[in-house]
Amino acid sequence: MKIAAATLLAVIAAPCAQAQSTVELNVRGSVTPASCTPALTGGGVVDFGRISVQDLSQTQRTQLKPRPIGLSISCDAPTRFALRMKDNRDGTALVNSGIYYGLGLDRSGNRIGLYEVQFDPRRIQADALTQVYITDSTSAGQGWHAADLQVDRIGANDMLLGFSDTLGSVAGPVPIRDLTATLMVQVVVAPTDSLDTSDDIAFDGEGTMEVVYL
Template sequence: MNTPCITLSILLLAGAQHAQAASTVDLSVKGLITPTACTPLLSSGGLIDYGKISQQDLNQDKGTRLPVKHLQVSVACNAPSRFALRMRDNRDGSAMVNSEIYYGLGLDTSGNRIGLYSMTFDPRQTVVDSTALIYGTESTTGGLAWRTANLNPIDIGANSYLGFTDTEGSTVGPSAIQELISTVKVEAVINAKQNLDLSTDTLLDGSATMEVVYL
């Protein structure tokens, strides 16, 4: 009669010891506060204004491309710094195409997606400090690996890092930069008219935040 009780007691004790061994875990919080500070600026207060667009100028069954716009992006640092750029869509989920390089223009009164836009950096249209020629690079791994630096235009993304280097073919990421000035191409597309509720005025309501990521 006593044996089952003894066996049960041993099993409970073993379980209690196992729970006690796993009841704590260490957390480390690390980082680096640096005196470096970089300030990004956009020309025209960061406003791209297409004015009034008549619905009769929109394509019925396919997207309508709006005229290309240009915006000047500058980043000024208090000392040469390694940094990258990325952009967060403040209208996330409203772009017609689900991709990190497309940003939404908001929703119409019926909840339809109005359109999308993208922003493209061109190394040939970018000036860095006193460097004669600059090359673009990007990382889709949070800075662990970098694309071979070249002169190809790069669309800024929400998840990828975009940077510049003075070394063609480099795979080590951005160079230390104190001042960057780039003319960026902005391209917008309005959704097909058949997909929109245009019974009232429809506001293009794109909004995004550009971020400097210190490396």
């Protein structure tokens, strides 16, 4: 009887209350892109060894022989992505440019030099593609340059570097699941007459490579 009375009371009382004629429905969730994991060989270290000051120009910048490093990118599923890099020694490069990165400062605060990271499409393999072409964007992916076989350099900020399966395509990167590449790191050292050579000068370049999902 208590249950019946309570139910009846609710029915009788309902017309006396101010009823709401609307109710909110919230639908929540998130869709995340397939995750991609980049890795560099050798722990990401490119060692140019010991360089004699006698092998460097006193008045001109000296370009050292490039050194290779392997890159692999593995995704959970085919994914459209591009790459960019952040200079962790920002402000120390000899040239202020989005494709050149700093080597740090010597003991007197002089800029040691710069380095760049080169991508050669002929040294890149991706999934079952017979040939990988490089495409890049200087507008954070709003537009893409025609894909080609030219050596390109990874850039910072709004500069993106991607990979295509079609020569001349301006559609941007294609979905890729697994990619491997041999990159070349090119170092340029400042003229020795602008450096403090009274002690060892240690290269201190460091950059963070980022996968950008498109």
